[in-house]
Amino acid sequence: MSKRARPTSSAVAMNSKPLRSRAQPIAVYALLILGVVIVIVPLMWAGAASFTPNHKVFEYAYPFSWRALFPVDFTLEAYDNLFDRGFGRAVSNTFFLAIATVIIGGAVNALAGFAFGRFEFRGKNALFLTIVMLTFMVPVDLTAIPRYILVNSFGWINTWQGLLVPGLANSLVIFLFRQFFAEIPQELIDAARVDGATWLRVLVSIILPISKPVLVAAALLMFISQWNAFFWPLLIAPTKEMRVVQVEISLAIGQYGTVWNELLAGSMIAAIVPILLVIPFQRYYVQAITGTGLE
């Protein structure tokens, strides 16, 4: 009788409002499509233009024709030139940095989330409020100068340590782990503890295997925010060998600002990686970004 009982309808669909009249769906779809046009057209043009000879990048954009959205004069020239200039180095740098952040940062933040989510200890609330919440509230870009001076005093300018270490601990990710771990049934943990497992063993072999949603969410969040990071890498690692993708494309504007197809090819590579990660895992990603805002 109730629609809720149907296993196929997702939680999302259940809470959606049904459409009322005939006119409403048309208006809804018209607005939805308008939004899609605004989202898609810049990406399609940029993608198409990155596969176009440089002198034709604006050919169909002004005056506008539909050809602007498709690579009608297809060439790999921009990508070839871009990689000849060493763009591959920036791509591999960024992959390495993002993966290292996910692995090391994931471990650091999961341990902290485990402690906050599953233990009672003296000073727990105070530590959470003064350190995790406070650092969550202060945007990292605002404190970049002293961080720069500090990292400089370590001799970490233009090094992997300088790029990686300051971003490993992430209060948002600690938050996500804490919330998830706190809801795991106590019996699972008790059973393992009776068998004499250490707490680290409980975390690694009992909790982590059943924590896929939060692991995927946290990994996506850390990977994408590191992949898209700009301000800190710009300050700390501007030399050619250490540049990440976002810095490389941004400096390209000044250096060879009229080679538009290469600029767009670099931008497309910078955009496609997070897009390919978000699309298959969108449920986890949405939970990761909205998870903390609602409490």
Next chain:
Amino acid sequence: MMRARQQIIPYLFLLPALLLLIVFNLMPTIATLFESMFVISLRSGERVFAGFANYNRIFNDPIFWKSFQVTVVFSLLVNPIQIALALGLAVLINQRAPGIGIFRSIYLLPIAVSLNVTAIVWGLMLDQNSGMVNGILLQLGIPRQPFLHSVDQALWSIILIASWIGVPLWSLFILAGLQNIPPPVLEAAKIDGASAWQSFTKITLPLLRRVLAFVLVADTVANFLMFAPILLLTSGGPRLSTNLIMYETYRRGFLYGDLGASAAMLSVMLVIVFLIVGIELYALRGRD
């Protein structure tokens, strides 16, 4: 003995994360306030205590006040625009309509793309000579617009670029809020004869209060720090019309090497961020 060991374990688990947060986040926050009281001596290159001299300098500097004013105007425009559009988009993608899942996926794309890429692509789309936006205007018989090259249009262009990411991003939070509203509440209103608009303003919006308050604060803080599009597209111009305060701190600190003035500006910004967040916490205290 066992108990004592048990007690150490959570602290050990916390140690790496908290140490990193203290060294790289908490200390720099406090140090920003300290750093604002030092200047680098031109003669010796050493850092010298300067009291409030940096603050005196920036508060007597018309460029700082101009960038402050631009930032206030930008905030007063971009935040209401983004939140209103995000609310509309959230209501739209909350409809139960065939294919809505595909639309939701497409609206996620801008959120995955970095602000730099967005700025580069939109910067070329808005090119005053041959950008696509002018190409479309031409087809509509509207004359070419200067966009980023005009004192009147540059800030609006930045608002557009920021909103391409901001609107879909904040709509996700509002959508999550909408889906937390129990359907019986809205059904009851419908049975009582409330119009769609009435149930939206009288029931939905009040129930979204917490989410909207969070979005307002988070959006305000994010836009307050808007930086990449300015660096990449306008360098604060034309005639300082897009010289947002975050860019001004970068210009002073890292382009002109005046870290003292930069830190003083960042300290002013820190205080403002704390005020914004503090007002939210105060407004939401204890209720629900």
